[in-house]
Structure formats: C-alpha cells, structure tokens
Amino acid sequence: MKPAAPAQRLRRMHDQLAAAYGPQHWWPAKTPIEVVIGAYLTQNTAWKSVERSIANLHRAGALSVAGLRAISLDELRRLIQPSGFYTRKAPALKAFIALLDAEFSGSLRRMAAAPTPQLRQRLLALPGVGPETADAILLYALGHPVPVTDEYLRRIAHRHALLTPNSKTIPYESLTDLTRQAFAADPISTHAQLFNEFHALTVAVGKAHCGRTARCENCPLAHDLKTALHLPIH
DNA sequence: CGCCAGGCCGTGT
DNA sequence: ACACGGCATGGC
Numbered sequence: 001m002k003p004a005a006p007a008q009r010l011r012r013m014h015d016q017l018a019a020a021y022g023p024q025h026w027w028p029a030k031t032p033i034e035v036v037i038g039a040y041l042t043q044n045t046a047w048k049s050v051e052r053s054i055a056n057l058h059r060a061g062a063l064s065v066a067g068l069r070a071i072s073l074d075e076l077r078r079l080i081q082p083s084g085f086y087t088r089k090a091p092a093l094k095a096f097i098a099l100l101d102a103e104f105s106g107s108l109r110r111m112a113a114a115p116t117p118q119l120r121q122r123l124l125a126l127p128g129v130g131p132e133t134a135d136a137i138l139l140y141a142l143g144h145p146v147p148v149t150d151e152y153l154r155r156i157a158h159r160h161a162l163l164t165p166n167s168k169t170i171p172y173e174s175l176t177d178l179t180r181q182a183f184a185a186d187p188i189s190t191h192a193q194l195f196n197e198f199h200a201l202t203v204a205v206g207k208a209h210c211g212r213t214a215r216c217e218n219c220p221l222a223h224d225l226k227t228a229l230h231l232p233i234h
Numbered sequence: 235c236g237c238c239a240g241g242c243c244g245t246g247t
Numbered sequence: 248a249c250a251c252g253g254c255a256t257g258g259c
Contacts, residue, residue: 038240039240040241042239042240042241043239043240043241043242044238044239044240044241044242045239045240045241046238046239046240047239047240048239049239050240084239085241085242088242088243092242127242127243128241128242128243129241129242130241130242130243131241131242132240132241132242133241133242136240148240150240150241151239151240151241152240199240202240203240206240207239207240211238211239212237212238212239213237213238
C-alpha cells in the first residue's frame with residue numbers, strides 16, 4: 001500500500017529539518033515525572049514560563065512523584081503559578097498522581113508497561129489531558145512509539161502546503177495518522193526515536209519561524225520544499 | 235502596550 | 248462534528 005503524498009512530504013520535512021538542526025535530545029527534562037509535569041504546564045504556555053515553575057517545584061522538593069503526592073493542592077498551585085492556568089493545572093497534576101497510585105502502585109515504570117491503546121484511553125480520561133498531552137506523556141515519559149503533533153505542525157503544514165487538501169484546521173488524529181504513515185516504512189523499533197525527533201524538530205522550527213503571526217523568512221523548509229516539491233510558500 | 239505561548243474544556247450551533 | 252470563549256501568567 002502506497003503512502004499518500006502528504007505523508008511523504010512530512011517525511012521529507014523531517015529529513016530536511018534533521019539536516020538543518022541536528023539531534024534535538026528531547027524532552028528537555030531529567031526524569032519521566034518531570035516530563036509529565038512539563039507536558040501539563042506547557043499547555044498554551046511559553047516554555048520559559050514552564051521553566052520557572054519547574055524551578056519552583058525543584059526548590060520545594062516537589063519535582064518527583066513522592067513530592068507531588070506530599071504537597072497540598074494550594075502549595076502546588078502557588079508553585080506553578082508562573083506558567084498560568086494553575087486553577088486547572090494543579091488539580092490535574094494531582095489527578096495524574098491519583099491515577100498512578102490507584103492503578104500502578106505509584107510507579108511510572110508500571111504505568112509504562114501497560115498496553116499503549118488502553119493507557120492512552122486512561123490518560124485521556126484524566127482532567128486536563130487532551131490528545132497532545134496524552135501522546136507527549138506516552139512518548140517522552142513512557143517511551144511508547146506514538147506520534148505527537150501540535151499547532152506548530154498544523155501551521156507549518158498549512159503554510160508550506162504539505163497537505164491535500166491544504167486544511168488549516170486538520171483534526172489532531174488526522175495529523176498523527178499522517179505522521180505515522182510518514183514513518184511507516186521504517187523499522188518498528190525505530191519509530192519511537194523518529195516520532196521523538198520529528199516533534200522536537202517541529203517545535204524547533206515552529207518557535208523560530210512559524211509563529212501565529214507569519215514570520216517565515218529564513219525558514220529552512222522554505223527553499224528546500226519549494227525546489228523539491230515545486231510548491232508555493234504560504 | 236498588545237500579542238502570544240509546545241492545550242483543554244464546556245457550551246452552543 | 249466544528250466554532251468559540253474562558254482559563255492566567257510572563258516574555259518579548
């Protein structure tokens with residue numbers, strides 16, 4: 001079965017960004033629980049602000065499962081204040097710990113051992129966890145081979161006309177399906193690393209060149225994609 | 235100063 | 248199934 005053209009374009013996008021930016025070494029965190037925390041905190045929030053909250057948590061000894069379990073909701077809310085939406089994010093993080101304790105003995109390793117589809121459903125059932133947060137946790141904290149996509153990829157794909165039709169509002173699941181197809185020819189054992197790198201590269205180029213207000217000058221994708229695919233820019 | 239950031243959720247069509 | 252507003256802060 002032959003991959004659709006959009007998937008091939010996403011694959012080319014990955015290759016060209018990999019050549020331009022090199023390995024991204026994502027997720028920027030030291031431990032799996034730190035990945036989980038960052039995934040919640042970065043929702044519609046600048047990563048710089050997330051770093052402040054992470055630093056607060058670290059100082060308070062709360063940058064761990066046991067630490068998060070121990071502190072009060074009020075305390076947690078105060079510590080993550082810099083990254084905003086704390087009235088939602090604080091209870092959401094507590095709910096994650098509650099799930100971890102109730103079903104996985106408080107162990108992220110045991111959680112990681114659960115089958116991907118069931119685990120994804122359990123995560124999506126949590127408050128404050130939508131598809132992107134669930135997939136980020138699955139991939140970057142738990143090592144499951146699932147693609148992570150976001151508004152950056154949607155925007156990049158639209159501006160470079162990678163999709164057919166060139167939808168500006170392609171659903172999340174459609175975008176992840178295309179990403180899966182983009183790497184379908186690669187060995188299964190390499191998918192986690194490829195999905196890891198693809199999303200990291202997407203964010204890198206997105207931050208630098210593909211904000212909400214178009215600023216696509218010097219985008220490493222512009223020249224290459226235009227010449228290789230004969231596509232219009234924007 | 236105004237716009238924006240690595241979404242999610244409830245509500246209304 | 249989508250569209251839209253609210254959620255909150257800090258950086259640039």
